[in-house]
Amino acid sequence: MTAAVVRRLLQAVMVMLAMTVIVFIAINVIGDPVDILISPDADQIERARVVQALGLDLPLWQQYLRFLWAALHGDLGESYVYNEPAIRVILERLPATLELAVAAILIAIVVGVPLGLYAGLRPDGILTRVIMTVSILGFSLPTFWVGLVLIMFFGVQLGWLPSGGRGQTAELFGVQWAFLTKDGLAHLILPAVNLALFDACLILRLTRAGVAEVLPLDFVKFARAKGLKETRVIGVHVSKNIMIPVVTIIGLEFGSIVAFSVVTESVFSWPGMGKLIIDSINVLDRPIITAYLMATVAFFVIINLVVDLTYTALDPRVRLQGEGP
Structure with a gap:
């Protein structure tokens, strides 16, 4: 078990290293931040000074090596807009996104x-x-449209719930959380429901398919023949055998919510990483974009490892790849 976990961790490191190359190259082809950071009336001397200060005058491979060396030391650059370390800005917005996810x-x-x-x-x-x-509708309706409908109906027409922002927060373990206050919880409901719609339909259909596949199997018939209560047959024998694909979807979808909650956060003005990345792309804040993408990759790698370990807890017959019998 330990050897398998170590192997997975080494694979995760290789994935992260490969992603640094992809992310760095992608960031450097989407535009020139100097055009946004300095005034159009600035002369060539001022422009050259900014380019040199940002290290953009170096060859691309030297820029990458500098970036990689700094990243290994926890430095993903300083935001052009916020004048703070990019990783700090990301971590400040992370609790709001995690809470929503x-x-x-x-x-x-x-x-x-x-x-x-x-x-x-x-x-x-x-x-x-x-x-x-209804589940088919949940798959088909665009997230932004559902969000607008929720705002119009529950926020504007009925006035039951706030339509934007995070509301009041309370501190727990040194971090501000909205769910700890009544006002913050009210602000959380609509964006959380909007994000949950697609995943609820996906989990619903996957669970239904698993039940339909497991019910005719011999071990279920044998459990019923032994006189076990139907609640035990369903709650133990059926549920346990359909949970592996469900857990896989839950893990991957949780990572997707964290990484791609951009639309919902923008619609509901939720101050998380999704809204931050949209604002940063608009001004080509490369350090923020890079820190966001690297944090997202790290999050997916961690979730995949947790899901793999959860498999063995749900079904001891499942072994991590490379683990002995």
């Missing part, structure tokens, strides 16, 4: 898994047909 994935699990179980156990029921039809 955790709330969204919890809603998706609480809604998707029970409805998927019901639909799988009663495939021909009228309610099941309604559930599956």
Whole structure:
């Protein structure tokens, strides 16, 4: 087990190294930040001074080596806009995005898994047909449109929930969290529901498919033949055997929510990393863009490792690649 984890960690390091090359090259072909940072009326001397100060006068390979050396020491550059270390700016916005992502994935699990179980156990029921039809709509509707509808209905027409911002926060472990206050929790509901819609439908359909596949198997028939209660058959034998693909989707979708919550954060003015990256792209703030992309890659690598380890906890028959019998 330990050897397999170490092997995965080494693979993660190689992935991160490869991503530094991809990210660095991509960032350097999207435009020249000097055109945005200095006034159009600036003379060539002023422009040359800014270029030299940013290290943009060096060959690309030297810029990459400087970037890699600094990154190994935890330095991803200083934001052109905020005049602060880019990683600090990202970490300041990370709690808001994590809070939104955790709330969204919890809603998706609480809604998707029970409805998927019901639909799988009663495939021909009228309610099941309604559930599956609604799930198709959940896949099809654009996130930004759903967000605007939620704002118009619950925020403007009914006035039940705030339509933007994070609201009041409270400190826990030195970090500000919105869910700890009533006002912050009210601000969290709409963007979390908006983000959860697609994932809830995905988990629902995957759970239903797993139940439909597992129910006819011999071990389920044997458990029922032994006289076990239906709740135990479903809660233990069926649920445990459908959880591996569900856990995979939950892990990957959680990473996707953290990385790609840009639209929702923009629609609801949620002050997380998604809104930050949009603002940074508009002004070509390269250090912020780079720090965001590297943080996202690191997050996905960690989630994949956690999902792999969760497999073995759910089913001891599953072994990490390379682990002995």
